[in-house]
Amino acid sequence: MWKECAVLSTLLFFGISGAPQNTAQSASRTAKPVPPAASAIPPDVAKQPNPIKPTPASIAQGKQMYGYDCAMCHGADGSGKGDLAADMKLTLKDYRDAAALKDMTDGEMFYIIQKGKGDMSGEGDRQKPEGIWNMINYIRSLSRKPHAAKTNPAG
DSSP: OHHHHHHHHHHHHHHHHHHHHHHHHHHHHHOOOOOOOSSSOOHHHHTOOOOSOOOHHHHHHHHHHHHHHTHHHHOTTSSSOOHHHHHTTOOOOOTTSGGGSTTOOHHHHHHHHHHEETTEEOOTTSSOHHHHHHHHHHHHHHTTSOOOOOOOTTO
16 A cells, blocks of 8 residues: 555656646647637628538438537537537527527638538538538528427526
């Protein structure tokens, strides 16, 4: 038992005494690159229409990819209340509300999903363009689905 305590104490001592020297090196190795801002969406991209019709198959494929890549922040139902968004204290759009995306073109959505925006990392080359267009079809379909009305407990 005393050997285990001695080994643990030694490890703690060297781990703590070595920490200040390695902190800067460690931070530089683990720092993630910041994704490029999507604020400057090229006008030709913003005007691009969705080439994929919102068929049931397209929406189903988009829902599947949304579940893998988007639901953790944007919520499984599109409410903007995913677990990660809550942990990061982010306020995201409620995609179930048609007004949330009414001023955003499909091309703008495509660019943001592909390149990222703010704290959101983009799909980059991980997702083929067809998959992104399917996700857009799915996201747009969320505002056409009935969902529980928001209730005000005070009123």
